[in-house]
Amino acid sequence: MAKVVVIYSGGMDSYTVLHTALAAGHEIVALSFNYGQRHVRELDCAAAVCRDLAITHKIIDITAMNELMTGSSLTDHSIEVAQGHYAEESMKTTVVPNRNMILLSLAIGYAVSIEASAVYYGAHAGDHAIYPDCRPEFVEKMNAVSLIANYQPIAIVAPFLRQSKSDILAAGLALNLDYTNTWTCYVGADRACGKCGACVERLEAFAANHCSDPMLYSGA
Amino acid sequence: MAKVVVIYSGGMDSYTVLHTALAAGHEIVALSFNYGQRHVRELDCAAAVCRDLAITHKIIDITAMNELMTGSSLTDHSIEVAQGHYAEESMKTTVVPNRNMILLSLAIGYAVSIEASAVYYGAHAGDHAIYPDCRPEFVEKMNAVSLIANYQPIAIVAPFLRQSKSDILAAGLALNLDYTNTWTCYVGADRACGKCGACVERLEAFAANHCSDPMLYSGA
Numbered sequence: 001m002a003k004v005v006v007i008y009s010g011g012m013d014s015y016t017v018l019h020t021a022l023a024a025g026h027e028i029v030a031l032s033f034n035y036g037q038r039h040v041r042e043l044d045c046a047a048a049v050c051r052d053l054a055i056t057h058k059i060i061d062i063t064a065m066n067e068l069m070t071g072s073s074l075t076d077h078s079i080e081v082a083q084g085h086y087a088e089e090s091m092k093t094t095v096v097p098n099r100n101m102i103l104l105s106l107a108i109g110y111a112v113s114i115e116a117s118a119v120y121y122g123a124h125a126g127d128h129a130i131y132p133d134c135r136p137e138f139v140e141k142m143n144a145v146s147l148i149a150n151y152q153p154i155a156i157v158a159p160f161l162r163q164s165k166s167d168i169l170a171a172g173l174a175l176n177l178d179y180t181n182t183w184t185c186y187v188g189a190d191r192a193c194g195k196c197g198a199c200v201e202r203l204e205a206f207a208a209n210h211c212s213d214p215m216l217y218s219g220a
Numbered sequence: 221m222a223k224v225v226v227i228y229s230g231g232m233d234s235y236t237v238l239h240t241a242l243a244a245g246h247e248i249v250a251l252s253f254n255y256g257q258r259h260v261r262e263l264d265c266a267a268a269v270c271r272d273l274a275i276t277h278k279i280i281d282i283t284a285m286n287e288l289m290t291g292s293s294l295t296d297h298s299i300e301v302a303q304g305h306y307a308e309e310s311m312k313t314t315v316v317p318n319r320n321m322i323l324l325s326l327a328i329g330y331a332v333s334i335e336a337s338a339v340y341y342g343a344h345a346g347d348h349a350i351y352p353d354c355r356p357e358f359v360e361k362m363n364a365v366s367l368i369a370n371y372q373p374i375a376i377v378a379p380f381l382r383q384s385k386s387d388i389l390a391a392g393l394a395l396n397l398d399y400t401n402t403w404t405c406y407v408g409a410d411r412a413c414g415k416c417g418a419c420v421e422r423l424e425a426f427a428a429n430h431c432s433d434p435m436l437y438s439g440a
Contacts, residue, residue: 031288061284068251068280068330098329101369105325109318110288133369141368145361149321149353 003027003116004157005107008050008057010042012182012202013122013165015049016172020159021120022053023175029056029114031107035096036063039188039198049181060106069097100133101142104156108146111154118155119146126165126201136161165201166208173209180214191218223247223336224377225327228270228277230262232402232422233342233385235269236392240379241340242273243395249276249334251327255316256283259408259418269401280326289317320353321362324376328366331374338375339366346385346421356381385421386428393429400434411438 006021008014008030021028032046043059050057100121107119127134143156160168172179184202185192192199194217206213226241228234228250241248252266263279270277320341327339347354363376380388392399404422405412412419414437426433 058288060287062282064281064284065326065329068278068326069333096329097332098325098370101325101365102322102329105318105321106285106288109285109316109322112317113289132371135368137368138365141361141365145321145358145365148355148361149358150318151352 001025001027002118003029003114004118004120005029005031005111005114005116007103007107007119007121008032008046009122010044010046010049010183011122011198012172012179012184012205013124013160013168015045015179015182016168016175016177017120017122017159018049018055019175019177020171029110029116030058031110032057032059033103033106034059034061034063035099036066037188039183039186041188042183045181045183058110062102062106065102098133100131100138104142104146108149108154108156112150112152115152116154117152118157120157120159122160122168123158124160124165124168125162164205166205169205169209173211178214182215184215189218191216193218221245221247222338223249223334224338224340225249225251225331225334225336227323227327227339227341228252228266229342230264230266230269230403231342231418232392232399232404232425233344233380233388235265235399235402236388236395236397237340237342237379238269238275239395239397240391249330249336250278251330252277252279253323253326254279254281254283255319256286257408259403259406261408262403265401265403278330282322282326285322318353320351320358324362324366328369328374328376332370332372335372336374337372338377340377340379342380342388343378344380344385344388345382384425386425389425389429393431398434402435404435409438411436413438 004021004026006018006028008018009032018030030050032043034040034043047057104119111119123134123139132138139156139158139161146156147153184198186196186198187193192215203213224241224246226238226248228238229252238250250270252263254260254263267277324339331339343354343359352358359376359378359381366376367373404418406416406418407413412435423433
């Protein structure tokens, strides 16, 4: 058992990572970021889950970073969220420059500060095509620098790095997780849109696991 | 000539880095951070210098990160700033966990966003003893991850990485730089204290260059 920081967005991947680390017997401290994302309601999901599990949960407001990084449809509300599959070129509009390095570097600082030994995050193979900072090479090199950047080495752990989103869901279903406790849709309306890349990928994962998504979708 | 982001605190090291990059003919965009440091007046120096040089200058407020990282005398005003030499154990109270990785990751995101090719920062050999994130091994590993974290590779350049603070000053004096345009003291009163680790090191650098510091010191 170790104390670990889990970067927890409130989405299904990090929800599964959180429970995987819990099931392994680790002491969890959850860390969420408000970076001005449209789908800020994922943070409400994260807070509710941590409250129920009695897990320490920090939400840090880093919207100031949007003064530096422009051009992502996730944070710039003047750009429309692309519909369709993640693999498509159009989904590149959802890339926030250097996002995971920024989030990880803050989480590493937090881990040093509270004497945790690792930072967990939910990178997975389904994101490799679009997000360079979800690839194994990125995680390996971030881990290398994280081990020597402070007096205390911090490991970067991405338990689902080489698995698909449907593999993650399968792992979560095996733990009897309730995915109504997660938020995925990038648009951030009252109900999930069912059409953006994030929704499409989520629905595909449930279909691959031969079960239906308990989430309520717009028009459903 | 290339477009580069310079992390510019307003202190003498980054002031010299800024001018070194300018002298090499690069297009400079300067980036400063307000992380709740006591010596926030260094940012006023940075702004004034950039105004005079007609350089684009961003100051980003990242004080929110102090909710995560506690225990540094630079940001926690309840902890006294240690006096004496940098090499002393007591100066470890000035370490902000993972500070340079956090600042670099934001600067890398900014560089991607404005299509710059590199991030410059003022790590130097004098800081190696105290700050793990100023060491050559750290810069090398940050550079490795920065080159692959985004679609566009960003190089991390620390031009004075293996030189001392007096070497930096010598380089600046050779460029006829005016060091009244910089702020060094960690305490952040109206005049520099002359006693904190930062002041002591600065005064030693001027002594090593056989000249006197144009800065006004308390009691002088």
